[in-house]
Amino acid sequence: MGLDMKALLVLLAVFFAVQPSTGAAQVATKSFQLTAGTPVPVGEFEAVGSIPGCTATLISWQTVLTAAHCVCPGSGLTGCATRKPFTLNEVLPPSGSGARVTVSIDGDVIVHPEFGKAGWYRKDFALVILGRPAFEVASVKPMQIAGPAGAVTAGQTLTLVGSGGAGAECGPSKGKQKMAVTVASAGPDGIRFESSKLRACPGDSGGPAVDAQGFITGVASWIDGVSTTYRPIYENYEWVEAVRDRIGWQRFSAPASDFLIAYDSIDGKHRVYEVDRASGNINQRLNPSAAWQHIGGPGKTFVLANGGSLFGLAPDGGAVYRYDGTPGRWTKVGGPAKELYGTRAGLFATSPENGDLWRYTGTPMQWQKVDGPGKAFVSDGGTLYGLSPAGDGVFRYDGTPGGWTQVGGPAAAIFGDIAGLFAVSPQSGDLWAYKGQPNQWEKVGGPGKSFTVGSSVVGLSPDGSAVYALSPARTWTKLGDAAARVFAGGTLVCAMSPATYEVFCLDPMRVGW
Numbered sequence: 001m002g003l004d005m006k007a008l009l010v011l012l013a014v015f016f017a018v019q020p021s022t023g024a025a026q027v028a029t030k031s032f033q034l035t036a037g038t039p040v041p042v043g044e045f046e047a048v049g050s051i052p053g054c055t056a057t058l059i060s061w062q063t064v065l066t067a068a069h070c071v072c073p074g075s076g077l078t079g080c081a082t083r084k085p086f087t088l089n090e091v092l093p094p095s096g097s098g099a100r101v102t103v104s105i106d107g108d109v110i111v112h113p114e115f116g117k118a119g120w121y122r123k124d125f126a127l128v129i130l131g132r133p134a135f136e137v138a139s140v141k142p143m144q145i146a147g148p149a150g151a152v153t154a155g156q157t158l159t160l161v162g163s164g165g166a167g168a169e170c171g172p173s174k175g176k177q178k179m180a181v182t183v184a185s186a187g188p189d190g191i192r193f194e195s196s197k198l199r200a201c202p203g204d205s206g207g208p209a210v211d212a213q214g215f216i217t218g219v220a221s222w223i224d225g226v227s228t229t230y231r232p233i234y235e236n237y238e239w240v241e242a243v244r245d246r247i248g249w250q251r252f253s254a255p256a257s258d259f260l261i262a263y264d265s266i267d268g269k270h271r272v273y274e275v276d277r278a279s280g281n282i283n284q285r286l287n288p289s290a291a292w293q294h295i296g297g298p299g300k301t302f303v304l305a306n307g308g309s310l311f312g313l314a315p316d317g318g319a320v321y322r323y324d325g326t327p328g329r330w331t332k333v334g335g336p337a338k339e340l341y342g343t344r345a346g347l348f349a350t351s352p353e354n355g356d357l358w359r360y361t362g363t364p365m366q367w368q369k370v371d372g373p374g375k376a377f378v379s380d381g382g383t384l385y386g387l388s389p390a391g392d393g394v395f396r397y398d399g400t401p402g403g404w405t406q407v408g409g410p411a412a413a414i415f416g417d418i419a420g421l422f423a424v425s426p427q428s429g430d431l432w433a434y435k436g437q438p439n440q441w442e443k444v445g446g447p448g449k450s451f452t453v454g455s456s457v458v459g460l461s462p463d464g465s466a467v468y469a470l471s472p473a474r475t476w477t478k479l480g481d482a483a484a485r486v487f488a489g490g491t492l493v494c495a496m497s498p499a500t501y502e503v504f505c506l507d508p509m510r511v512g513w
Helices: 008-018 021-028 234-245
Strands: 048-051 054-060 063-066 084-089 100-109 126-130 157-162 177-182 185-187 192-195 208-210 218-225 227-232 249-253 258-264 270-274 280-287 292-298 300-305 309-313 320-323 331-332 340-344 346-350 357-360 366-373 375-377 384-387 394-397 405-406 413-417 420-424 431-433 441-445 451-455 455-462 467-470 476-478 487-490 494-497 503-506
Touching: 008 455, 048 063, 054 084, 054 218, 063 177, 063 218, 063 234, 084 126, 126 234, 157 218, 177 431, 185 280, 192 218, 227 234, 249 270, 258 300, 258 487, 258 494, 270 300, 300 346, 300 467, 309 340, 320 455, 346 441, 384 413, 413 451, 441 455, 451 487, 455 487
Parallel strands: 300 340, 375 413
Antiparallel strands: 048 054, 048 084, 054 063, 063 126, 084 100, 100 126, 157 177, 157 208, 185 192, 192 227, 208 218, 218 227, 249 503, 258 270, 270 280, 280 292, 300 309, 309 320, 320 331, 340 346, 346 357, 357 366, 375 384, 384 394, 394 405, 413 420, 420 431, 431 441, 451 455, 455 467, 467 476, 487 494, 494 503
């Protein structure tokens, strides 16, 4: 692996011009051995690809990170390219199987607006916004960038990845290479390595420095003698996020009548299910690169319980079924039901005869009565809550049949998941968050057409013209325009088009799919 910087010749020419002849000779005769560089095995660092002359990395389905000097002729914004192709080598096709291929997608270039203004190659970042999502042409998982808390420290070991020239003389590239190197010093302006094993070679600029958790912490920028500098991404995280927020939503589903998002809070993975609007059949998608797969149906309704198990109610409401994980294979687990409630606290069903609430024990055809009827039931991750039939009180289930504690007053609706328990005021329509103690609630928003909860709260404006998300700081951010419905699960946010009923998701790989 070599660590190339575009315009390095210009840099060295300036360096030689201002140094005494003895110093220039010392620099010119330095020998850089690449004994620590090793080829990247197929299947590893697949998101690291290239743009012409440089290394670049896929950081979401339509966003590629590289160095600004890879797309600009100097240390500044003058003459920068506006379009670049991004290439991935030896990746699987979207199906996830078959022969590995090389794919390329053109995209628009966005350069950091402060590039070069504060000094040589400062803010050396550029993004390529691809013209189509990468999952349409390849089965590859984008890498994540380090956030504001991801500062690098001296003594930390990072893995540098690039596809530049190799060897002491920067000979022909040997393909994608990686090298573990210890950080000599680090600060807001640069992550620096002092090592005779590094040698500037064409092609490595823009490549990532990766920490032990797999996050990109810096981008290859420039070299001065044996001192190599990567620009830290955590200092520029907000800029990257602001650009990615402008990309918009990606079409994820054909016209649907419902859309379900399963989220495993342990491994942070999502699975999604769509209910076909025409047939009522249900299809699954295990990752964004995979095709939709028919698994069953039709059904009256489908729900997710215990964080990911899929259950369905027969079209006539006559039986409850559990999906066994193999397309077409379902096990009958219960008899007739009026409504199904899938929560992280378990699967619940109401009796079609009297509305009583029953809990599935986990063994087919074995259910335990919880209590009488209720208007709605949700959980906040492990505890079941119910809204009384008349909507005049919110209650917490204490774990024994008939055992409930009132935790709130009247509500028009309740919502819950990992983000917590929320209720809508029947008078004003305002949204309130439960603070964990009976009858202690906090107002977090005004009225909305509808709300849904995952790791955050997502809501539609009263007229359905905009989608908003509630942050942990209790502020609302606009995510998109008009929608018929919104869906949230884990950290994934999706919305249904009011015109076509197609489902669009907000940059799925930003949430660690």
